[in-house]
Amino acid sequence: xxxxxxxxxxxxxxxxxxxxxxxxxxxxxxxxxxxxxxxxxxxxxxxxxxxxxxxxxxxxxxxxxxxxxxxxxxxxxxxxxxxxxxxxxxxxxxxxxxxxxxxxxxxxxxxxxxxxxxxxxxxxxxxxxxxxxxxxxxxxxxxxxxxxxxxxxxxxxxxxxxxxxxxxxxxxxxxxxxxxxxxxxxxxxxxxxxxxxxxxxxxxxxxxxxxxxxxxxxxxxxxxxxxxxxxxxxxxxxxxxxxxxxxxxxxxxxxxxxxxxxxxxxxxxxxxxxxxxxxxxxxxxxxxxxxxxxxxxxxxxxxxxxxxxxxxxxxxxxxxxxxxxxxxxxxxxxxxxxxxxxxxxxxxxxxxxxxxxxxxxxxxxxxxxxxxxxxxxxxxxxxxxxxxxxxxxxxxxxxxxxxxxxxxxxxxxxxxxxxxxxxxxxxxxxxxxxxxxxxxxxxxx
Ligand code: FCB
Numbered sequence: 001x002x003x004x005x006x007x008x009x010x011x012x013x014x015x016x017x018x019x020x021x022x023x024x025x026x027x028x029x030x031x032x033x034x035x036x037x038x039x040x041x042x043x044x045x046x047x048x049x050x051x052x053x054x055x056x057x058x059x060x061x062x063x064x065x066x067x068x069x070x071x072x073x074x075x076x077x078x079x080x081x082x083x084x085x086x087x088x089x090x091x092x093x094x095x096x097x098x099x100x101x102x103x104x105x106x107x108x109x110x111x112x113x114x115x116x117x118x119x120x121x122x123x124x125x126x127x128x129x130x131x132x133x134x135x136x137x138x139x140x141x142x143x144x145x146x147x148x149x150x151x152x153x154x155x156x157x158x159x160x161x162x163x164x165x166x167x168x169x170x171x172x173x174x175x176x177x178x179x180x181x182x183x184x185x186x187x188x189x190x191x192x193x194x195x196x197x198x199x200x201x202x203x204x205x206x207x208x209x210x211x212x213x214x215x216x217x218x219x220x221x222x223x224x225x226x227x228x229x230x231x232x233x234x235x236x237x238x239x240x241x242x243x244x245x246x247x248x249x250x251x252x253x254x255x256x257x258x259x260x261x262x263x264x265x266x267x268x269x270x271x272x273x274x275x276x277x278x279x280x281x282x283x284x285x286x287x288x289x290x291x292x293x294x295x296x297x298x299x300x301x302x303x304x305x306x307x308x309x310x311x312x313x314x315x316x317x318x319x320x321x322x323x324x325x326x327x328x329x330x331x332x333x334x335x336x337x338x339x340x341x342x343x344x345x346x347x348x349x350x351x352x353x354x355x356x357x358x359x360x361x362x363x364x365x366x367x368x369x370x371x372x373x374x375x376x377x378x379x380x381x382x383x384x385x386x387x388x389x390x391x392x393x394x395x396x397x398x399x400x401x402x403x404x405x406x407x408x409x410x411x412x413x414x415x416x417x418x419x420x421x422x423x424x425x426x427x428x429x430x431x432x433x434x435x436x437x438x439x440x441x442x443x444x445x
Contacts (some may be wrong), residue, residue, distance in 0.1 A: 001286045001372065003375050003389075004375050004376055004379040005375050005378050005379050005382070008378070008379060008382045008384065009441070009444070010385075010441055012442075013051050013392075014392065014393070014394070014441075015078060015348065015392060015393035015394070015395075016076075016077045016078055016079060016393075016394060016395075016438055016441070017077050017079030017080055017081055017118075017120065017242045017393065017394070017395035018072060018075065018077055018080060018081070018380070018397075018398065018399040018415070019063075019080075019081040019082075019350060019351050019395045019397050019398055019399070020081070020083075020276065020398055020399050020400065020402065021078075021080050021082070021083040021169065022082070022083045022084060022085035022125060022127060022359070022402045023037065023039050023058075023083075023085065023086070023125065023126065023127040023403065024055070024058060024059075024060075024125075024398075024402040024405075025058050025059040025061040025068075025400055025402045026055075026058060026061045026062045026064070026085060026088075026405070027056060027057040027058040027059065027060045027061065027062055027063075027184045027397075028056060028060075028062035029053065029054075029056045029128060029268040030056075031046060031061035031062070032088075032098070032100035032104070033088075033091060033098040033099075033100050034085065034087055034088040034089030034091065034098070034101060035087035035088075035090075035093075035129055035130065036085045036087060036129070036130040036131075036132060037085065037086070037100075037127035037128060037129060037130055037185075038126075038127065038128045038129075038130055038160055038186045039126065039127050039184065039185045039405075040055065040056075040127075040130065040135045040189055041102055041133070041186070041263040042184070042185035042186060043055065043144075043435075045430060046186060048094060048187060048406060049267070049405075049406055049407075049408045050406060050407050050408045051103065051407075051408035051409060051410050051412055052408070053205070053265065053403065053408040053409050054403075055271050055403050055445050056273075057420075057421065058402060059380045059400050059401075059402055059418055060353070060379060060423050061400075062104065064423065065104075065107070065108055065111065067289065067425075068399070068400070068425075069108075069111045069112060069117070070077060070113070070115070071399070071425060071426040071427075072117060072308075072399060073115040073116065073205070074139035074435070075415075075427075075431060075434055075435050075436035075438065076434075076435050076439055076442065077117070077434075077438060078116065078117065079118040079120055079163065079393065079395065080112055080117045080119065080399075081120040081122065081350060081395050082108070082116070082118065082119070082120070082121065082122070082372070083121070083122035083123070083124075083125035083127075083169065084105055084121060084123060084154060084420050085101070085127050085379035086123070086124065086127060086128065086150055087127065087128075087129040087130070087131075088101035088104065088299055088374060089101040089105070089150075089153070089154070090129065090131070090150060090153065091129065091131070092129055092131035093128070093129030093131050093132035093143075093146050093150070094131075094132070094146045094149065097153060098268070098410070099441075100251060105154075105157070105158060106158065107441075109131055109158050109161050109162070110161070110314075113161060114368065115337045117162060118163035118164075118165055118246055119158075119162050120163055120164045120166070120350075120395075121154070121158065121162050121165050122165075122166045122168075122169050123147070123150065123151055123154060123166065123167055123168065123208070123225065124147070124167065124168045124169060124174075124201075126169065126173070126174060126178075126184070126185065128143075128185075128320060129188075132146060133186050135162075135219065136280060137186055137197075138174065138175075138179075138200050138201060139179070139193050139196050139197050139200070140200075140379075141200060141382065143204070143206060144200050144204040145202050145207075146306050147167075147204040147207075148204065148207050148210060148211050150164060150209065151165075151167070151212055152208075152212070152215060152264050153210040155212055155215055155217055155300065156215075159212075159215075159218070159219060160218075160250060161400070162219040163219055163220065164219050164220040164221070164222065164291070164292065165212065165217065165219050165221055165222075165223060166221075166222055166223055166224050166294055166350075167204065167205040167208050167209065167221075167222075167223050168201055168204075168205055168223055168224065169294075169329070169359055170217055170224060170226040170296060171178040171198055171201040171205075171223075171225070171252075172175040172198070172225065172226055172249075172250060172254065173226060173343055174197065174198075174201060175194045175195070175197045175198035175201065176194055176249075178197070179193050179194035180193075180194035183237075183406055184406060185406060187409070192273070192274040192276075192342070194346070195271065195274055195275065195276045196276045197245035198199065198253065198254075198276065199276035199277075199278060199282070201256065202257055202258065202286045203282050203285060204229065204383065205223050205258075205288075206258075206285040206287065206288045207285055209221050209289075209290075210285065210288055211290040213288075220291035220292050220346075221288075221290070221291050221292075222290045222291055222292040222293055222294060222348075223258065223290065223293065223294065223348045224293075224295070224296060224351075225251075225255070225293065225294070225295065225298070226252075226296045226297075227251055227295050227297065227298065227333055228249075228297065228298075228299060228300050228301045228329060228333060229247075229300050229301070229329045229332045229333050229336065230246050230247035230250065230300070230301040230302075230305075231243060231300060231302050231303070231305060232300070232302075232303055233303060233304035233309045234304070235303050236305070238305035238306075238383055239303060239304050239305050239408050241257070241305070242303040242304065242305045243303040244266075245267075245303075246301060246303045248264050248266060249358070250301065251265040251278050252267070253264075253267060255337070255340070255341055255345065257283060257287065258286060258287065258290065258293075258341075258343045259287065259290075259343045260287065260342065261284060261286065261287035262283060263281045264285075264361055268405045276301065282358070289343075290343070290344055291344075291348040291349050291395075292345070292347070292350050293337070293341075293344045293346075293347055294342065294349075294350030294351075295333065295334070295337070295347055295348065295349050295350060295399070295434055296349075296350055296352070297329070297330045297349060297352050297377070298319075298321075298323050298351075298352065298353075299311075299319075299323040299324045299325070299326050299329065299353070300324065300326045300329035300332075302324075302443050303376065311323070319354040319355050319356055319373070320354075320355040320356060320357065320370075320411055321354070321407075321411060322354050323354070325354070325373060327373075327376035327377045327379070328380060330349070330352070330377055330380040330381065330382045330384070331381075331383045331387075333378045334347055334381070334384035334389045334391055335384055335389055336424030337389075338384075338388075338389040338390070342414065345390060346390050346391075346392045346393075347389060347391045347392070348391070348392060348393035348394075348395070349377075349381055349391065349393060349394045349395065350393070350395050351395060351396075351397035351398075352374070352394065352395070352396060352397060353368055353370070353373070353374065353396050353397040353398060353413050354369070354373045354413065355404070355407075355411040355413050356369040356370040356373070356412075357369065358371050358417060358428065364428075364429060365417045365426060365428035365429060366428075366429050367429055367430050368429065370415070370428070370432045371429055371430040371431040373416075373435070374396060374430060374433070374434065375437075378394060378437070381394055382434075393401070396415055396434065397400060397413055398413045398414050398415070399414060399415065399416055400416050400418050400425065401413065401414035401416070401417055402414065405435040413430070415428055415430040415431040415434060418427065
């Protein structure tokens, strides 16, 4: 198959990266003063994780970080997106700082700079300190101010060397999967609570940005959302109405307050008693200028009024997660974000990738489906750029096979294979392709 990226040129300052998150790779769950996170607890709930695994060892990145940075550098990317484990740097989420934890991220950031990699840091990739959950977690308004303190502590220690800082990764996932469907930590099932959580996440984002700017932060500040275009399964009025509603819940519920300082009126009116409790001034606080919006894109969302739409049954190509491969949705999404939210000066694809079969053939992981997926999505980013959308970064999810939340270790998203028995890393064919592609870009080929 021909490679759709062959003739494409991106600007020399385009940010190319790989993404990971702390809980999914670090392991070292209780060493050097790290406190437990809600994911450490959630993994112990019977049936919560498909293969009954946990994050105690994961990819041993806490020990192997230097080799992992060498690996990242060898790909030829210029950026690395990682997250800080809050309970590693502040065991209970408030009060005393854990020097050993801070020192780890200090070394990691210096290690990136030494290898020519821009550090892109995420504060909350879901591993909230369990001690804060014991006091209500994100449903408790006090967590907002603990988060601001955490943000300021990280800024004091690392801020001078960061390219960017992101408050939250995918608040929709924390709210809906964590507090409404109960399939992610903390495993609660309460829609009103989930809405309150989404409000507190947004408020903590805005308050943290304000505090970071007041503290003189120079790195780019933003947030990362999981977004998708939402389509009706059929042209029926019922499916169309359902698609509008779900688009509201996924995209407008976050983008409108962030950029316009209000929740979408149609959704708010529907909520009745479930609407989140707000204080005067909350919406103004949430709407802080974003230096960038991170977009995590995997697939589109297709909505049907009567039963969930099944892409496989509809004859679509799907990944091992059962997600439809739909690259044109990324172009559509970027165009729409730029049109509806022109306040955002720079859009970054902060995650994109897939779980695909990893056949070992002749001593190599020949993951053609993943390579093809990356090629088609990078071409989709280029198409949006040609239409004038300011997309300035693309980062692959993920560097390594890792702990894929409730799927455990069974689903592999890495462009580098991890043998969990030996911790050996082996770049897959997709990593080799990415390296070649980036080498050609840097030569202006
Ligand atoms: C995203 C998460 C990331 C990873 C990918 C597959 O929702 O941000 O940690 O699990 O999905």
